[in-house]
Amino acid sequence: MGEDKAGLDWLGQRAVDRVAHLALACGAHPVMTAGSGDYGLPYVADDARDGGPVGGILSGIRALKNAGCQRALILAVDAPMILAEDLAPLLAAAGPGSAFETLHLPMVLDLTAVPHDAAAGWSVARFIEQAGLVRMSCSPEGLERLRGANTPHERRDQLRRYRDAAGGSET
DSSP states (O other): OOHHHHTOEETTEEHHHHHHHHHHHTTOOSOOEEESOOOSSOEEEOTTTTSOHHHHHHHHHHHHHHTTOOEEEEOOTTOTTOOHHHHHHHHHOOTTEEEETTOSOSEEEEGGGSOTTOOTTSOHHHHHHHHTOEEEOOOHHHHHHHHOOOSHHHHHHHHHHHHHHTTTOOO
């Protein structure tokens, strides 16, 4: 979880808090962050700092297995405008898990599907392929929210579209 994005304000909440609340609303328990920063939530350090997102995913998976979990919902902090309805198809899929065709995150993963040779340096695309996750399509509206905002310009535009869609409300 990039420190530069996790603490960004999204409609009065830090991005990390919006994503954590979404995970809880989708039934995820426990909810934790994985990466290089502690944001006041249950946290697991990425064993391979600066090794890419798969390092954080693997660290989180180990912690979830130790907590007795069988599945994981893995979200990205740079897409804090996603909604539970965007995630519904992933959560409903059976088998080893699922991800969207055009994005690497979010994903749902059966922890037994984690490749035994997975390494922190892998790309997320390779991790998804090796885990055998089902690739699903996503609506254009959902794709917009899921893609996230990686620049100040994208963030401003995404917040404007979100407010317009909500009728000017910021909740």
